[in-house]
Amino acid sequence: xxxxxxxxxxxxxxxxxxxxxxxxxxxxxxxxxxxxxxxxxxxxxxxxxxxxxxxxxxxxxxxxxxxxxxxxxxxxxxxxxxxxxxxxxxxxxxxxxxxxxxxxxxxxxxxxxxxxxxxxxxxxxxxxxxxxxxxxxxxxxxxxxxxxxxxxxxxxxxxxxxxxxxxxxxxxxxxxxxxxxxxxxxxxxxxxxxxxxxxxxxxxxxxxxxxxxxxxxxxxxxxxxxxxxxxxxxxxxxxxxxxx
Numbered sequence: 001x002x003x004x005x006x007x008x009x010x011x012x013x014x015x016x017x018x019x020x021x022x023x024x025x026x027x028x029x030x031x032x033x034x035x036x037x038x039x040x041x042x043x044x045x046x047x048x049x050x051x052x053x054x055x056x057x058x059x060x061x062x063x064x065x066x067x068x069x070x071x072x073x074x075x076x077x078x079x080x081x082x083x084x085x086x087x088x089x090x091x092x093x094x095x096x097x098x099x100x101x102x103x104x105x106x107x108x109x110x111x112x113x114x115x116x117x118x119x120x121x122x123x124x125x126x127x128x129x130x131x132x133x134x135x136x137x138x139x140x141x142x143x144x145x146x147x148x149x150x151x152x153x154x155x156x157x158x159x160x161x162x163x164x165x166x167x168x169x170x171x172x173x174x175x176x177x178x179x180x181x182x183x184x185x186x187x188x189x190x191x192x193x194x195x196x197x198x199x200x201x202x203x204x205x206x207x208x209x210x211x212x213x214x215x216x217x218x219x220x221x222x223x224x225x226x227x228x229x230x231x232x233x234x235x236x237x238x239x240x241x242x243x244x
Contacts, residue, residue, distance in 0.1 A: 012236045015054040015130060017157035018045070019150065019167045019204075022063035022091055024224055031063055033094050041224070042098035045135065048234050049104055054130040056160050057137045058153040059095060061087025081145035085112055088149060092139035093117065099135060106135045111143030111152075123159050130160060150204035154211040165217060166233060167204060168224035173241035174201055190242045203243060212243070219243040 024041070027034030049055055064087035065080075092108045099106050107129045110118040118139060119125065129136045141152045150167075157165050174196070175185040193213035196203050203209065203221055212219055222229050222240030232239045 013053060013163045013234050015056075015160065015162050016234065017056045017058065017153055017160070017162040017165045018230075019153035019165055020057065020059045020091075020095075020224070021149075021168070022060040022087065024063075024168060024170075025059070025091055025094065026063035033063065033091065035098075038094060038098040039101075042095070042102045042104070044228075044230050045099060046102040046104050047228075048230050049133075049135060051231070051234065052133075053234050054133070055135045056126070056130065056156060056162060057092075057095065057135065058149055058156055059088055059091040059137065059139070060149040061085070061091060063087075064090055078145040081141075081147075082112075085139075085141045085143070088141060089114065089118065089139040092137045096137055104135055105133070106137060108137045108139055111138070111140035126156075127160055136160075148205050148208070150208040151211065154204070154208040154217065157217055158211065158215050162217070165212065165219045166230070167219055167221045169221055170223065170225065172223040172226065174203055174221050174243070176201075188241045189238060190244065193243060196243055209243070216244075 023030065025033050025037055027037040045055065061084045065083050089110055089112070096106045096108050108118040109121040109126055111121045113120050121138065121140070126136050138152065138156050141147060141149055142155060153165055171179060173187045173189070174191055175187050177185045179185040191201070193209055195201070196209055197206055203219065220233055220240050220242050222233060229239050
């Protein structure tokens, strides 16, 4: 069952997978890429990078094109998903530029081959980049339609041996109902994978949650706009909601 009391989190992390939504890059506009948001995000990532944390990042593409929405408007689902995958690469390149302006060495790896823009995704190479203190940004989803970038994040996290998935959102954790609609909504500090699935809590899609559950990979859901949240999480402090 979900807990609202103190969380037992006290560990720090050496290798993480940060999951960002495309909408997070759009800022208040809700679409496109807000360069001011990118600068703030890149600085937050740089802070934990300088502390020695190895960082992999998966970004969605919903600020440019969302495959599921395209499918509901009459497009072929597979075609719409491929378009969404291309949108994620645009976001990866934007974040790469922002990070490198902060002096952080990065590599973009894409599940869809596009040699002029990104390396192809190769697991061992990604791990080697992380060991060399480079931030690795994974684009192109899984390379297959019908899979979300949430599932990509879970998959890549397990492949690179990440200790946790950090799911960045616009709210400060997981609630038992929508806090924007219900002012009495209760926020969990810790909740189980099974409860997330059974109650239909909107954390990540069910495939991603199941993958994490099967491999005992914890997920921390936190508010991206909270200054210093990434640093606090990697320091082992209780921030957001832990799914484990």
